Amino acid sequence: MEKKVVLITGGSSGIGKAIGRFLTAKGFVVYGTTRNISKHPDFSDFELIELNVTDTASIKNATEQVIGKEGRLDILVNNAGVGITGAIEETPDDEIAKAFNTNFNGPIRVMKQVMPHMRAQGGGVIINITSIAGYMGLPFRGIYSATKGALTLVSEAMRMEAKDFNIKIVCLAPGDFATNIAAGRYHAPVVEGSPYEETYSRILEDIDKDVDSGEDPIEVAKAVYNIVERSNPRPQVLVGKRMQKLSVALKRLLPQKWFEKLMCNHYRL
Template structure:
């Protein structure tokens, strides 16, 4: 089979659907995933497969189905994820565990499931969709930042561990894009008479404005395609507005308190 086979987690909407649609137009064989296949009876952009990244058996079944259908699995794009907002102090612990299960443990389950197949084939590519938020602790998004930051560090470690197998692993960190992530995000409730009530509500409103005014997810899809064309992908790729990408450079070169002040001003805290 000449065409490369791509598996995209969270492929039914948003960034995942954009990536899948774009890669299909470029001649790739794309399998996307969703937790609730019955919700998409008319989905025809590419093949959809049932998957819950938090369920290890579901992960193994999904990878096995792709290999059985297509005979190979060349590229994994770990895109499935969820948002979470709230004060560090007031976010319920079960929700913290849930977001780590989805955004961190889920991609790890996927990588562990595809690596044996990629070794068998003599190579492969894994693209972990993290976030620019994973490079910094953002106020009232601290747990989201933590999940994406953790995945970015695992990406760095795993690409060194698997280099001798011909497997490339990279991290693609989007900024704000116009998707339905805000609708599916867990919001810790704004508690009346909480010490954080006013400032958290203001930050929540600002976050939603950023997502609503975000860029076209197809920009992420084009970046994924560009990465796939690279013989030796880099470790990290940011994608987003100019200032979002500049923020990563500033994080590296500015003193910690100066950078913190920029974030405080940005979020009007």
């Protein structure tokens, strides 16, 4: 049986690296991507190529490199993304635009590049790594929530558009996992004298603690494997701590005022 070919954006560390290592061990042909290949001279877990999701030419070059070598591309994992925190009122417009350009526009660019190849070969699987945060507006993470929520809705629309092409589009939404995302996240500065100073400073500390105490990214990798092994995967898959997954159910079931009261109690707002 021919091995399936996988492309994982943001594959040099964290969740992307865990997915790549797991799928490699399962016999898949894996290509991970990074914005700057020169920063990873000793990377050997699987093949790493250069791709910047904000650059259409870079995406085209990377995709053609994989297909030129392997003759096909069966699975795309849109994992590359950035974190952003801050009171929306105090978050610079250019940082908001950057977050959307990477987390929302980026995956769309990659999908637009690979879908014609998948259609020509008779099908494929696209897994968009969203977030449990994308199901609700989290205080001081509202922009991040919005980028991931927008990607979830676009994935829903594209899934219906692509249903006749045997291209399966799945959103995989992790909760907090122990990765280096906090180190690369944009933090709007805590401004002395700001009306948000006390609450944002405290919540920012809690956010970083949640990541540090998060679950092993291997759980996300296992979820990816389960998706690609299914002939008819669920459109949306949540993976994370029980309470984080429960919050999505509560968001759907409770009146909005009740849900927001629960959130405010949780964040001590």
